Amino acid sequence: MPAQTMTLAKALNLSLRTALEDDPDVLVMGEDVGRLGGVFRVTDGLQKDFGEDRVMDSPLAESGIVGTAVGLALGGHRPVVEIQFDGFVFPAYDQIVTQLAKLHARSGGALRMPVVVRIPYGGGIGAVEHHSESPEALFAHVPGLKVVSPATPSDAYWMLGQAVRSDDPVIFFEPKRRYWDTGEVDPGATPPPLHRARVVRAGTDLTLAGYGPTVKLCREAAEAAAEDGRSVEVLDLRSLSPVDFDTVQASVERTHRLVVVHEAPVFFGAGAEIAARITTRCFYALEAPVLRVGGHHTPYPPARLEGHYLPDLDRVLAAVDDSLAY
Amino acid sequence: MTAPTADHASGATALTDALNAFADHRPEPQAVQLLRPDGTLTLPPEHIPGYGSELLRALYRDMRMARELDTEATALQRQGELGLWPPLLGQEAAQIGSAHALRPDDHVFPSYREHGVAWCRGVDPVDVVRLFRGVTNGGWDPRGSGFHLYTLVVGAHVLHATGYAMSLAKRGSDAVAVAYFGDGASSEGDVAEAFTFAAVHDAPVLFLCQNNQWAISEPVTRQTSSPLYRRAQGFGFPGVRVDGNDALAVHAVTRHALDHIRGGGGPFFVEAFTYRMGAHTTSDDPTRYRPPAELEQWRARDPLARLRAHLSATGLAEPAFFEETEERATELAHRVRHAVRTMPDPAPAGVFDHVHAEGHALVDEERRRFEEYERSFTDPERP
Structure with a gap:
């Protein structure tokens, strides 16, 4: 695929599409991610192309989304789940902190948790309460998690792909006010490591x-x-x-x-x-x-x-x- | 506003009828029971699936082993060898009866009191007590036994079972995920969310609730004002109540539920109505909140006593069987005791092991510093 100019949201979409194509165990789950394509359209068209079995509209229950993702990962799947807005992650905070972050260590390395939790975060879009928060430090403080945030379409594309392939749980913070910023994405390039500044x-x-x-x-x-x-x-x-x-x-x-x-x-x-x-x-x-x-x-x-x-x-x-x- | 008309009265009646149509007039059924507390059957044996010497002896033997482990672990805690122990006393039938209905490829998600289920899944009891000695936060590899690690955050694992069941379904497997939880957990939001996810995905998951009447000091009336098994109906799947102190009934009901799930019927809820005869944990003092008469009442329904009475009365087991079972139980107790007392503490730097699957620069750096610090106590080069 040649280099293209696209928005950050589109780069995330392309990254998810590539991940779904490359690995049949990859699943996408969240509120409104299916038919609607997500409230920010990051998952646009994925359910149409990969089916309801792999791109799942979830019940409106954030703890349930992350808790079932833990179970799906135990079953060998690689769930990429979406929390619709930053301020809505807290019902899932217990599952992320007490379960997702700890199972690899608790099991002495026997159980892996290849789960990505995508969270659109931050302000600047004139949103209502609970839709503009930046809770990243609350996750970076938790041993067992990895926390990343891309700033450009190119990083959005590469970092999400790397997060999906990681065997560790990754909290993936998407700067929602940059969703519509454009930049070049070159799927043929060699990306830097996920955790390199x-x-x-x-x-x-x-x-x-x-x-x-x-x-x-x-x-x-x-x-x-x-x-x-x-x-x-x-x-x-x-x-x-x-x-x-x-x-x-x-x-x-x-x-x-x-x-x-x-x-x-x-x-x-x-x-x-x-x-x-x-x-x-x-x-x-x-x-x-x-x-x-x-x-x-x-x-x-x-x-x-x-x-x-x-x-x-x-x-x-x-x-x-x-x-x-x- | 219009004036009342002749139709007003009949309109009100019609509204009352419409509302009454939603009222539930069903009588409350009795819990499913096959073996009465006195050891007699409620049904002819030919109507009881799996009934026979082999099953009944196995149920008794495993209940006895679970009780022995429980007694030994409680003693080890009292002697300072374990930090804590949550006893299963009284819940042997609920655990052993249900576990015997499972297939090896089914996957159990226990709470933290399912020592009897662990035993049936082939988890070494020594591994189970490791957690409570404080040498690990896990203890065994769940992949071998199909028995997930204990979960101490009440109810959190019920979602894991549901997700695992969704995973099984996507792979076309007819295995079942089984979540064991209690009456206290039934109030947790995660359990309600698990019911929702399981129902809308038709997930092959069995929700096995051991209603042992007490969540530490809170009676089940603090958790629910209607029978727990009824909750399933509101979510759109079947729920039944079984006498949780009747191993034979628990086994039969669990088998029925598993057949339903394997046949593509979606989730199933079993409420095993039982009793926590011991404390919540060895740190608890139930005399502060529980009337002694209640305990006596439940002691008369002891799950081991009734199966033993049945085995003896019917001649399905000879005295030699009971003697051999006692010997095996004693051997288990000795083995667990010896293993616990010789169990080494883990290496301190082990806390850095497995925090991540793929490493983490800061954890690695902290480990280096910690090891350097530890070495400084023995390094002759340092002042």
């Missing part, structure tokens, strides 16, 4: 690290900073469990400054762990404390206020200024 823009004065929806924001901030004569490096972390600290460390040793950007609340967020580890690894290289830009420690606000909650260009640039002022 990537330098998406080289720089010398400061490192901006984001993942999922904030990578684009970090690039925009780097471009704006360049106009002021500041050379900002941008990292796409891609994976939160594990975090590729070697790549972050190498970047910080070049730039001596780090700002982490995510939509989730800053308090006890992914940025806190990254700040702690990078401070330990790069104590003598750092010229400023690691700074964080993210959501407030408040419930996600009503849509008309989300512009004041989400990190934006000005807040990221302000953090860049703060870091450079040390």
Whole structure:
């Protein structure tokens, strides 16, 4: 298949289609994923082509979706399940944390859990309550899970395929406000490993690290900073469990400054762990404390206020200024 | 608003009739019973599937072994060799009777008290007690025995059984997944969701509820105001109640349910009406909440006593059979005791084993640091 330009949602769709074609044990399950093709159309057309036995509309029960996926995996299938929105994952949280994450260890490696839980996450689409949340740190904190989030159509395509082929449970966070962003996907290319971070823009004065929806924001901030004569490096972390600290460390040793950007609340967020580890690894290289830009420690606000909650260009640039002022 | 008319009264009657049509007037049936507490049969033996010396002796022998394991493990806990033990005392018939109806390729998803089912599935009792000694969070490989690991999060495994059944159906297998759970678990959302998934997928899963009347200190009246077996009807599959202290009836009803499921009939719910004669676990004190008279009442329905009475009265088993069974039980107890007392603690770095199937950079790094730290206590090079 030649390289094509497509949306991030379409890239996920193509990835699922490829996975269903390549492995008869792969199943897709979730609310409205069948006939409708998902509320974001990520599974569009899959039930028509692969049948109701492999692309299943589930009852409206999130714990049931993940709990039966555990059983399907025990039976040798590789379920890819969809949680319709970030804020609806919590009924499934018990199954993910106490069951899915632990069965491989509990069984001494006898039982594998090749389950992917896809979760559209994050704000910026003017949604109602519980439809804009960023709960990724709640999963990265859980031993036994792997947590990743693509930022581009190309990564969406490759990372979902890698997650499906992984024998470990993967929580796959999809930046829903980037579903309609376009980019080139080359199915003939060789992808980087699933848990490798990537330098998406080289720089010398400061490192901006984001993942999922904030990578684009970090690039925009780097471009704006360049106009002021500041050379900002941008990292796409891609994976939160594990975090590729070697790549972050190498970047910080070049730039001596780090700002982490995510939509989730800053308090006890992914940025806190990254700040702690990078401070330990790069104590003598750092010229400023690691700074964080993210959501407030408040419930996600009503849509008309989300512009004041989400990190934006000005807040990221302000953090860049703060870091450079040390 | 229009004024009442002559039709108003008859309209109200019609509405009452329409509402009454939804009322359930069925009388509450008796639980299925084949063997009375005094050891006599409720039906002629030729009407009882599988009835005969071989089945009845096997049921008795395995119930006796399960009780012996239970007694020994309880003693080992009291002596500090196990951290905890959830006794099955009183539930032997519900477990052994149902397990004997299963095929080797069926797959059991137990709760944490199904030591009798584990025994019937060929899981080494020594492996079962490992969890409760605290040397593992698992204990055995479920793939060999068709007996999944114990699940301590109440009800969570009922969804796993349902998913496993969906998997079996997709592969065209006629094997069945069996979820064992209790009256307490019946209140968990996961169990209701499992019923829904199983029903809409026609999944080949048997829901086997041991209603032992108590969820730690809460009587079953805190879990439900209608008989549990009736719940199945609301989800669209059959439910029956069986005398859970009658191994013969549990066996026959389970076999019927499995035939129904294997024949493509979809899920089936069996409520084994039984009694937890012991504590919830060795950490529990049932005298704080349970009237002694209730226990005495159920002691009179002891599942082993009634089958033994039947075997003796009918001559299906000679005294030598009971003597040999006692000897085997004693051997089992000795073997478990010796194995537990010589069971080594696992290596500390083992906590890092198998966290992931394909490794995880941070776990690997933590392991390296931990091992380095441990070595520092014995490394002569270090100050």
